[in-house]
Amino acid sequence: MTENLRKTEAEERAGSIAHVAYDLSLELSKGAATYVGDTTIRFTYTGTTGAFLDFTGGDIERMSVNGEDVTPNRADDRLLLEHTQLGPTNEVRVQYENRYDHTGEGFHQFFDPEDDGEYLYTQFEPYAAHRLFPCFDQPDLKATFEVDIVAPEDWEVTTASRVIDTEKLADGRVRRIYEKTVPFSPYLQSVVAGPYVKVEAEHNGVPMAMYCRASLIQFLDADELFGYTKAGMDFFSDFFDTPYPFTKYDQIFVPEFNWGGMENVGNVVYADSYLFRDPPTENQRLSRAEVFFHELAHMWFGDLVTMTWWDDLWLNESFASYMAYLAVDQASPFDGAWQDFHADMKLWAYQQDQLPTTHKIADDVHSTEDAFLNFDGITYGKGASALKQLVATVGEDAFQAGMRAYFRDFSFKNARLSDFLAAVSLGSGVDLAPWSAAWLETPGVNTLAMVGGTDGWRLEQSAAEEYPTLRPHTVRIGFTTEADGVLSTVAVPAIIDSESIGIEAPVNDPVFVFPNYDDLGYAKVHLDEASLHFATSRVNDIDDPLLRQMTWATLWEMVRDQEFSSAAYLSMVNEKGPTETNIHSIRLMTNTASTATSRFTPEADITAVETSFVAAGLKALEVAPRGDDRVLWLRAMIANASSPADLGTMAEILDGTYGADVAVDQNMRWNLATRWSAFGLEGWEDRARLELERDHSDRGLRNMVSIEVAQPNVDAKSRAWKKIHGDGYGSLYMDLAAMRGFNWRHQRELLEPYVEMFFEGLPSVFAQHGHEYADRYFDVFFPWYRIDDEVRNRIATMLSTIEGPPMLVRQLREAADQLERAMRCRAVGQAG
Numbered sequence: 001m002t003e004n005l006r007k008t009e010a011e012e013r014a015g016s017i018a019h020v021a022y023d024l025s026l027e028l029s030k031g032a033a034t035y036v037g038d039t040t041i042r043f044t045y046t047g048t049t050g051a052f053l054d055f056t057g058g059d060i061e062r063m064s065v066n067g068e069d070v071t072p073n074r075a076d077d078r079l080l081l082e083h084t085q086l087g088p089t090n091e092v093r094v095q096y097e098n099r100y101d102h103t104g105e106g107f108h109q110f111f112d113p114e115d116d117g118e119y120l121y122t123q124f125e126p127y128a129a130h131r132l133f134p135c136f137d138q139p140d141l142k143a144t145f146e147v148d149i150v151a152p153e154d155w156e157v158t159t160a161s162r163v164i165d166t167e168k169l170a171d172g173r174v175r176r177i178y179e180k181t182v183p184f185s186p187y188l189q190s191v192v193a194g195p196y197v198k199v200e201a202e203h204n205g206v207p208m209a210m211y212c213r214a215s216l217i218q219f220l221d222a223d224e225l226f227g228y229t230k231a232g233m234d235f236f237s238d239f240f241d242t243p244y245p246f247t248k249y250d251q252i253f254v255p256e257f258n259w260g261g262m263e264n265v266g267n268v269v270y271a272d273s274y275l276f277r278d279p280p281t282e283n284q285r286l287s288r289a290e291v292f293f294h295e296l297a298h299m300w301f302g303d304l305v306t307m308t309w310w311d312d313l314w315l316n317e318s319f320a321s322y323m324a325y326l327a328v329d330q331a332s333p334f335d336g337a338w339q340d341f342h343a344d345m346k347l348w349a350y351q352q353d354q355l356p357t358t359h360k361i362a363d364d365v366h367s368t369e370d371a372f373l374n375f376d377g378i379t380y381g382k383g384a385s386a387l388k389q390l391v392a393t394v395g396e397d398a399f400q401a402g403m404r405a406y407f408r409d410f411s412f413k414n415a416r417l418s419d420f421l422a423a424v425s426l427g428s429g430v431d432l433a434p435w436s437a438a439w440l441e442t443p444g445v446n447t448l449a450m451v452g453g454t455d456g457w458r459l460e461q462s463a464a465e466e467y468p469t470l471r472p473h474t475v476r477i478g479f480t481t482e483a484d485g486v487l488s489t490v491a492v493p494a495i496i497d498s499e500s501i502g503i504e505a506p507v508n509d510p511v512f513v514f515p516n517y518d519d520l521g522y523a524k525v526h527l528d529e530a531s532l533h534f535a536t537s538r539v540n541d542i543d544d545p546l547l548r549q550m551t552w553a554t555l556w557e558m559v560r561d562q563e564f565s566s567a568a569y570l571s572m573v574n575e576k577g578p579t580e581t582n583i584h585s586i587r588l589m590t591n592t593a594s595t596a597t598s599r600f601t602p603e604a605d606i607t608a609v610e611t612s613f614v615a616a617g618l619k620a621l622e623v624a625p626r627g628d629d630r631v632l633w634l635r636a637m638i639a640n641a642s643s644p645a646d647l648g649t650m651a652e653i654l655d656g657t658y659g660a661d662v663a664v665d666q667n668m669r670w671n672l673a674t675r676w677s678a679f680g681l682e683g684w685e686d687r688a689r690l691e692l693e694r695d696h697s698d699r700g701l702r703n704m705v706s707i708e709v710a711q712p713n714v715d716a717k718s719r720a721w722k723k724i725h726g727d728g729y730g731s732l733y734m735d736l737a738a739m740r741g742f743n744w745r746h747q748r749e750l751l752e753p754y755v756e757m758f759f760e761g762l763p764s765v766f767a768q769h770g771h772e773y774a775d776r777y778f779d780v781f782f783p784w785y786r787i788d789d790e791v792r793n794r795i796a797t798m799l800s801t802i803e804g805p806p807m808l809v810r811q812l813r814e815a816a817d818q819l820e821r822a823m824r825c826r827a828v829g830q831a832g
Contacts, residue, residue, distance in 0.1 A: 016047030318383025
């Protein structure tokens with residue numbers, strides 16, 4: 001099921017349609033499978049060939065064009081408007097009834113198993129506003145909205161603007177009437193409704209509220225979250241010299257949400273997993289603060305000024321990502337913002353940029369279907385990294401001046417790459433066209449290396465053969481020396497825009513040289529021989545937390561590039577990891593160790609390697625500081641334990657009989673219960689029932705589905721396969737819970753028939769389902785545990801026989817590349 005709008009169609013429509021305004025009326029009833037809509041669209045028209053509205057809806061009860069009733073002319077997901085029906089000014093009215101969605105897009109419906117409430121919310125980006133109401137669903141046809149919604153009296157109902165009037169209806173429901181909005185793009189409209197619990201605040205005259213399900217109100221730490229919001233409003237308003245542009249700011253935690261958050265105008269939604277049901281670690285809280293700042297930054301980047309078309313999606317996402325981390329660093333109580341940026345943004349971008357499907361930051365996006373593909377590590381991670389590099393090049397003051405000019409010129413309008421470049425060029429006095437050509441308009445990642453020693457040092461950059469562009473890099477080079485057992489680092493600035501430049505070392509006889517000190521550059525790092533020896537033997541001696549983390553990350557990239565064996569890397573993690581005291585580095589180490597084990601370790605060695613990792617984790621529980629350090633290790637141990645002995649030890653820790661001084665949370669308990677089921681350990685059913693007694697929420701129900709499917713027997717797999725590919729488990733989230741329980745490496749023989757069934761069924765899955773479902777189906781259900789020629793050949797055969805859709809082709813190409821990389825890394829491990 002593909003809904004698609006081509007760029008050429010959008011450009012043609014924008015050339016003839018203008019001055020758009022919507023009147024949107026909705027009627028919502030408790031427990032219903034459908035809702036009723038009544039939308040009036042007013043617009044001017046100067047075309048000669050007619051126009052169309054985007055609309056994926058159910059039954060249209062009545063449609064009129066300029067006062068005349070017409071028979072709806074539907075073509076796929078469009079309502080066609082004939083040229084003869086239209087005049088210079090027009091009014092189209094559509095009355096309809098739609099079914100709710102259950103995939104986290106469109107108008108999603110959810111029933112809470114604890115409080116029995118019905119919770120609704122919309123999700124439209126990039127191309128789903130037309131699932132709720134007929135519209136010109138493209139970002140450059142901004143419009144005003146006048147909304148009224150009939151809903152149960154005891155529900156909270158929020159949208160982009162404030163309630164200005166209410167009307168009690170005879171059936172007990174209430175009509176809420178909302179103020180007319182300023183112009184914004186249709187994908188930024190939203191509706192949230194249900195018995196949400198509300199907490200209110202205010203800041204500088206802007207009313208604020210937070211909402212969540214009644215069953216989760218105990219986890220809503222409103223004071224902390226309002227603190228981020230207020231600090232962010234002040235920070236962004238000052239940085240951009242532009243006040244918050246809308247009349248309210250609501251933030252709602254919603255169930256079964258597919259993304260982290262969504263920047264709906266004045267009505268931001270977040271996945272309610274950000275309401276921590278278990279005590280969070282410090283880096284979990286930092287990451288949540290970043291998401292809050294990210295969505296708030298979008299009120300300026302994306303909502304106030306919106307890209308003209310999806311090829312400039314980076315003008316939304318890259319800026320929001322960079323500015324969010326800047327706000328965490330400068331306007332929040334957290335330390336380690338740039339460590340989090342490096343681990344979550346940079347490494348994501350490096351990996352994405354080395355796939356065969358990499359693309360330009362400012363990409364050529366030919367359709368909304370293509371746009372969906374670009375919500376990835378390039379648009380978010382690389383784009384934000386390029387902006388960090390730009391700030392290092394022109395200076396923060398010049399960047400800020402450019403941003404202020406940008407908002408002065410384009411508020412409530414649309415913008416393109418050229419508009420951004422002109423604004424920052426004006427602020428910095430630098431012609432940014434060459435910079436843009438190198439950074440925004442060519443794909444690929446460079447590698448920086450320091451070469452030399454006693455005869456002098458040179459900074460060199462290289463590029464992959466497929467993407468040979470050499471870029472201008474503004475970096476700092478760290479030279480570390482040792483005197484009387486004490487390490488000290490001196491950094492010198494450098495700008496390289498060629499293959500090699502000379503560098504004057506500020507010290508003699510450095511023991512460690514790192515060519516991207518402070519992580520200003522977006523580039524992989526190749527260590528010289530002496531620095532590599534220092535990194536592998538003495539990484540824990542590096543005092544600077546960011547430099548130490550980047551050293552670990554450099555070694556990890558070397559593993560991925562087959563320059564360092566997974567066995568050597570894992571040995572380092574096991575030896576040095578337990579005494580690491582920085583939680584960001586611990587998270588990076590344990591996460592990469594899991595991948596190194598499952599993907600890059602020869603098959604026959606995996607169980608033994610997992611046992612060695614668990615042993616290292618047990619040591620960490622003894623020597624690491626109490627608190628988050630131990631929690632991170634325990635989470636990683638549970639995820640990697642596979643032998644009955646190790647799983648038994650994990651159970652003893654969680655059950656309190658082992659004697660470990662570490663905080664245990666419910667998510668750990670669920671993860672272990674799932675593994676007990678998957679490995680067929682005695683008592684798995686009792687353990688699962690006990691956890692459900694502790695947690696009978698929607699999270700608990702999802703985990704019970706995973707546990708049921710994880711069983712190592714034919715009947716469990718057969719039932720799950722039929723249900724997933726039949727009526728499903730009720731929602732995308734529940735289907736994904738079943739999929740997550742399905743594939744296990746040690747169940748390979750049992751799962752053998754389903755590998756071919758998976759590949760055979762992919763075309764129909766992508767044809768029958770929307771982007772959200774199909775994308776996650778592939779990611780979760782693909783047999784990643786199989787790293788062998790048979791799967792590689794099956795992917796190749798499929799790629800040779802299909803022409804689309806683009807998302808399926810892309811995912812197959814990426815899976816093939818990741819499989820090839822894993823096989824090469826395993827070969828290095830085997831040779832080692």
